[in-house]
Amino acid sequence: xxxxxxxxxxxxxxxxxxxxxxxxxxxxxxxxxxxxxxxxxxxxxxxxxxxxxxxxxxxxxxxxxxxxxxxxxxxxxxxxxxxxxxxxxxxxxxxxxxxxxxxxxxxxxxxxxxxxxxxxxxxxxxxxxxxxxxxxxxxxxxxxxxxxxxxxxxxxxxxxxxxxxxxxxxxxxxxxxxxxxxxxxxxxxxxxxxxxxxxxxxxxxxxxxxxxxxxxxxxxxxxxxxxxxxxxxxxxxxxxxxxxxxxxxxxxxxxxxxxxxxxxxxxxxxxxxxxxxxxxxxxxxxxxxxxxxxxxxxxxxxxxxxxxxxxxxxxxxxxxxxxxxxxxxxxxxxxxxxxxxxxxxxxxxxxxxxxxxxxxxxxxxxxxxxxxxxxxxxxxxxxxxxxxxxxxxxxxxxxxxxxxxxxxxxxxxxxxxxxxxxxxxxxxxxxxxxxxxxxxxxxxxxxxxxxxxxxxxxxxxxxxxxxxxxxxxxxxxxxxxxxxxxxxxxxxxxxxxxxxxxxxxxxxxxxxxxxxxxxxxxxxxxxxxxxxxxxxxxxxxxxxx
Amino acid sequence: xxxxxxxxxxxxxxxxxxxxxxxxxxxxxxxxxxxxxxxxxxxxxxxxxxxxxxxxxxxxxxxxxxxxxxxxxxxxxxxxxxxxxxxxxxxxxxxxxxxxxxxxxxxxxxxxxxxxxxxxxxxxxxxxxxxxxxxxxxxxxxxxxxxxxxxxxxxxxxxxxxxxxxxxxxxxxxxxxxxxxxxxxxxxxxxxxxxxxxxxxxxxxxxxxxxxxxxxxxxxxxxxxxxxxxxxxxxxxxxxxxxxxxxxxxxxxxxxxxxxxxxxxxxxxxxxxxxxxxxxxxxxxxxxxxxxxxxxxxxxxxxxx
Numbered sequence: 001x002x003x004x005x006x007x008x009x010x011x012x013x014x015x016x017x018x019x020x021x022x023x024x025x026x027x028x029x030x031x032x033x034x035x036x037x038x039x040x041x042x043x044x045x046x047x048x049x050x051x052x053x054x055x056x057x058x059x060x061x062x063x064x065x066x067x068x069x070x071x072x073x074x075x076x077x078x079x080x081x082x083x084x085x086x087x088x089x090x091x092x093x094x095x096x097x098x099x100x101x102x103x104x105x106x107x108x109x110x111x112x113x114x115x116x117x118x119x120x121x122x123x124x125x126x127x128x129x130x131x132x133x134x135x136x137x138x139x140x141x142x143x144x145x146x147x148x149x150x151x152x153x154x155x156x157x158x159x160x161x162x163x164x165x166x167x168x169x170x171x172x173x174x175x176x177x178x179x180x181x182x183x184x185x186x187x188x189x190x191x192x193x194x195x196x197x198x199x200x201x202x203x204x205x206x207x208x209x210x211x212x213x214x215x216x217x218x219x220x221x222x223x224x225x226x227x228x229x230x231x232x233x234x235x236x237x238x239x240x241x242x243x244x245x246x247x248x249x250x251x252x253x254x255x256x257x258x259x260x261x262x263x264x265x266x267x268x269x270x271x272x273x274x275x276x277x278x279x280x281x282x283x284x285x286x287x288x289x290x291x292x293x294x295x296x297x298x299x300x301x302x303x304x305x306x307x308x309x310x311x312x313x314x315x316x317x318x319x320x321x322x323x324x325x326x327x328x329x330x331x332x333x334x335x336x337x338x339x340x341x342x343x344x345x346x347x348x349x350x351x352x353x354x355x356x357x358x359x360x361x362x363x364x365x366x367x368x369x370x371x372x373x374x375x376x377x378x379x380x381x382x383x384x385x386x387x388x389x390x391x392x393x394x395x396x397x398x399x400x401x402x403x404x405x406x407x408x409x410x411x412x413x414x415x416x417x418x419x420x421x422x423x424x425x426x427x428x429x430x431x432x433x434x435x436x437x438x439x440x441x442x443x444x445x446x447x448x449x450x451x452x453x454x455x456x457x458x459x460x461x462x463x464x465x466x467x468x469x470x471x472x473x474x475x476x477x478x479x480x481x482x483x484x485x486x487x488x489x490x491x492x493x494x495x496x497x498x499x500x501x502x503x504x505x506x507x508x509x510x511x512x513x514x515x516x517x518x519x520x521x522x523x524x525x526x527x528x529x530x531x532x533x534x535x536x537x538x539x540x541x542x543x544x545x
Numbered sequence: 546x547x548x549x550x551x552x553x554x555x556x557x558x559x560x561x562x563x564x565x566x567x568x569x570x571x572x573x574x575x576x577x578x579x580x581x582x583x584x585x586x587x588x589x590x591x592x593x594x595x596x597x598x599x600x601x602x603x604x605x606x607x608x609x610x611x612x613x614x615x616x617x618x619x620x621x622x623x624x625x626x627x628x629x630x631x632x633x634x635x636x637x638x639x640x641x642x643x644x645x646x647x648x649x650x651x652x653x654x655x656x657x658x659x660x661x662x663x664x665x666x667x668x669x670x671x672x673x674x675x676x677x678x679x680x681x682x683x684x685x686x687x688x689x690x691x692x693x694x695x696x697x698x699x700x701x702x703x704x705x706x707x708x709x710x711x712x713x714x715x716x717x718x719x720x721x722x723x724x725x726x727x728x729x730x731x732x733x734x735x736x737x738x739x740x741x742x743x744x745x746x747x748x749x750x751x752x753x754x755x756x757x758x759x760x761x762x763x764x765x766x767x768x769x770x771x772x773x774x775x776x777x778x779x780x781x782x783x784x785x786x787x788x789x790x791x792x793x794x795x796x797x798x799x800x801x802x803x804x805x806x807x808x809x810x811x812x813x814x815x816x817x818x819x820x821x822x823x824x825x826x827x828x829x830x831x832x833x834x835x836x837x838x839x840x841x842x843x844x845x846x847x848x849x850x
Contacts (some may be wrong), residue, residue, distance in 0.1 A: 336737070358739050359740070363738065363740030367739070368738050370735065375730060375731035376735045378750055379836065379837055380754065389749075393739050393741045394743075424837070426836065437735075439623060440735075453846055
């Protein structure tokens with residue numbers, strides 16, 4: 001092992017507010033050496049970002065207070081630097097990239113200008129800065145780097161923006177790069193390429209890397225050593241291969257078990273009646289604002305002749321990356337948008353010609369759970385009001401005097417407590433909120449529940465719990481699920497059949513086992529290969545994506 | 546999204562718990578007390594002080610404030626005809642508050658309704674509403690008032706109507722902008738997907754989210770309307786003598802600003818105090834009705850115990 005770059009020891013940070021003291025991290029110690037990648041792994045609220053933020057001087061004080069510890073970098077304690085000393089180190093010697101590149105790039109300046117600014121601040125001339133910016137963008141493999149210098153951040157895709165951020169971060173050849181969830185917002189295939197790029201850059205420059213993530217697959221793919229955090233404390237630390245193969249702490253064990261895609265495939269039962277059938281659905285969006293100029297270039301097909309069948313009591317997984325049309329399909333199914341052509345049949349009748357009572361009946365039978373439980377619950381309504389609202393919308397389903405008991409029963413069914421009914425959404429964690437959304441979906445005793453990325457925003461262990469709950473409910477009520485996700489392993493455990501979508505087209509369809517063990521379409525193959533596997537040996541076997 | 550550790554069971558917001566919440570915010574409490582007193586004055590002052598307020602005393606012309614020799618009612622000074630300012634302020638509270646409250650309420654109801662339609666429905670109807678608003682906004686409001694009041698005559702009801710019409714666009718545009726953002730939020734879509742009627746979506750999910758903004762806007766508008774009414778009265782098209790308002794009193798004192806500042810000052814102070822009180826109270830209301838923020842008021846309940 002080569003020289004240690006940064007050594008954090010006994011760091012404790014707390015946040016003080018009028019509601020008490022929150023100990024964000026307690027006695028945390030880790031170090032990173034030149035050429036090494038250290039992963040800090042933890043779920044939300046584990047304090048995984050706090051220690052890195054303390055090193056970069058990003059803790060707002062107040063409310064944050066560093067109560068103990070040191071962070072030694074080249075003989076200096078980074079926690080005790082003045083502002084001007086810090087400017088010498090931040091960016092130049094230690095730089096950082098973040099989860100959301102769009103939020104961290106200034107929307108009113110071209111990207112070339114922004115990269116040059118980094119160089120100019122630290123003393124490069126204008127022409128030097130220009131040529132170095134092009135060099136950097138080529139280095140991070142941004143296509144047509146020279147021509148795109150004058151483009152603005154919104155003109156790039158998510159993956160390209162993250163490449164630009166990385167270019168800015170490595171512009172001054174830092175010793176250490178701290179990456180806070182660098183690929184969380186990206187599609188799996190894009191994530192694989194970004195991780196590869198980071199690995200390449202590290203190999204060339206020999207910089208140390210600290211990677212903060214919640215994703216065990218990402219850790220297995222690129223990290224050398226891992227620090228596992230829970231509730232502000234380090235529970236386990238060691239080389240990735242050792243920790244993942246033989247975890248010593250029960251929490252690490254629990255995390256590894258919760259990773260989706262480990263269970264045997266679901267046994268496909270014999271076909272029952274077809275509940276919903278989509279026939280050659282096409283949805284076109286016209287990009288040109290001029291209604292008289294319609295040609296192929298101005299029309300984009302979000303859905304391109306997509307057909308599907310959903311049987312009673314089964315789970316249909318729909319997988320695709322951003323732009324694949326899976327959200328448009330969900331919106332069409334919910335009758336939030338009308339397709340350009342094609343139809344959706346519900347028990348034989350076309351959904352789009354339903355009116356009045358029939359439409360209400362359809363709405364009753366098809367319920368939905370959205371991705372972001374924070375946004376899908378009205379913050380001003382109590383849990384009782386939220387869960388009982390479907391009965392208020394559909395009078396006659398349940399008499400009002402029974403609402404209270406039924407809401408409490410539903411809350412218990414989804415793993416919450418009856419007395420939670422009087423609370424408000426903000427008083428719950430993300431996983432609990434999603435349970436509330438599921439309780440609301442169950443209120444009308446539907447036949448079908450559409451889960452639009454319903455577990456994507458949740459922590460791994462919470463994800464596993466919510467999926468277990470959905471399976472349980474399916475068994476109990478004979479529900480059919482349409483389970484939309486961007487992540488293949490997630491679908492693997494839960495779906496009977498899987499549809500893979502790409503650019504509005506249905507590229508492959510089959511039972512879950514067929515799709516995973518014998519994928520036919522090259523895109524499906526790429527998608528399966530790109531999803532990071534939590535077994536470090538798997539990457540050695542396939543190579544990184 | 547912090548996870549909450551302590552969750553004291555909260556009682557249902559009934560009248561007494563609302564009062565308890567009010568007690569936690571000292572400024573809002575003082576504001577509420579001041580507004581209650583003003584309201585009480587508006588109700589009982591005209592019959593009780595009617596005589597005192599119009600008693601002319603030429604010996605006391607522009608008498609300075611803080612002198613008790615002419616009697617208690619002259620403590621804030623006397624106006625150009627020697628009438629006691631304090632008594633006149635209390636009497637004027639009725640007409641002032643009536644005009645302002647009616648104009649604000651009317652413009653709010655019309656503006657919010659049209660704003661909801663324009664924001665939620667959009668389309669042609671929305672466009673028509675917006676263009677009509679643009680017309681009202683681009684037409685000088687004072688000129689509009691002059692025309693209307695000249696044609697229909699300067700009655701209090703006409704003053705209210707004119708003030709309401711000119712202030713509708715403020716509510717309309719604010720409501721529309723908020724509605725357009727809120728109607729695309731996930732919980733609104735969730736309600737629509739469950740089959741909620743337009744009525745329910747708008748009144749149960751969208752309106753409560755817009756309400757705090759509207760409440761704050763109303764308090765600011767209250768002051769604006771009081772002053773607008775004063776300028777109309779100053780031009781002789783607003784409130785007609787013998788009726789008078791705080792605005793009229795400010796306007797009447799204008800000629801004596803250099804020699805007797807108290808003529809305009811005291812009614813001005815009342816306009817400012819009422820506005821400020823409404824503002825504080827609306828701020829409190831915003832926090833008290835928001836489940837996410839309510840702990841700020843409740844926290845102190847816990848620390849008291």
